[in-house]
Amino acid sequence: MAEEYEKLLDKLYSNLPVKRTSGERFEIPIADCFLQGSKTIIRNFGDICSRLRRTPEELSKYMFKELATPGAISGQQLILQSKVNPRLVNEKLTSYCEIYVxxxxxxxxxxxxxxxxxxxxxxxxxxxxxxxxxxx
Structure with a gap:
C-alpha cells in the first residue's frame, strides 16, 4: 500500500510543471522608453508608479532632478524634454528604488x-x- 502511494506521488510530481522564478517577489520594473524627436517618452510610467506604490509626482520629481532635464506627465506616460539613454533611465529607476522604496x-x-x-x-x-x- 505504501509503495503504491509513493509511486503515485512520484508520478504526480513528475507531471507538475517546474516553477522558474528568481525567488524574489519584487522586481524593479524596467522602463519602456522610446525617442520621439528630441524627447524621450516612458510609456509605462503609470504602471511603474503603481508597482512601486509611489505617486507619479514623487517619481517624476526624482527623475527630472537626476536626469537634469525638464519634463511632464501626460496620462500614463512621462515625457522628458531631451534625449536620454534608456539604460540611464533604468539606472536612475533602480537607484530610486534603493533609496525610496x-x-x-x-x-x-x-x-x-x-x-x-x-x-x-x-x-x-x-x-x-x-x-x-x-x-x-
Missing amino acids: ICRECGKPDTHLDAVDRNVRILVCEACGAKKPVRF
Whole structure:
C-alpha cells in the first residue's frame, strides 16, 4: 500500500510543471522608453508608479532632478524634454528604488513615505516597522 502511494506521488510530481522564478517577489520594473524627436517618452510610467506604490509626482520629481532635464506627465506616460539613454533611465529607476522604496533593514519593498517637512520624508517599512528619514 505504501509503495503504491509513493509511486503515485512520484508520478504526480513528475507531471507538475517546474516553477522558474528568481525567488524574489519584487522586481524593479524596467522602463519602456522610446525617442520621439528630441524627447524621450516612458510609456509605462503609470504602471511603474503603481508597482512601486509611489505617486507619479514623487517619481517624476526624482527623475527630472537626476536626469537634469525638464519634463511632464501626460496620462500614463512621462515625457522628458531631451534625449536620454534608456539604460540611464533604468539606472536612475533602480537607484530610486534603493533609496525610496526598499527598506534598508529587512530589504522588503513594503514601504510608504510619510511627509514630515517640505524636503524630508520618513520611509516607513510595513514589514518590519523600521523608520528612516530620506531627503526628497
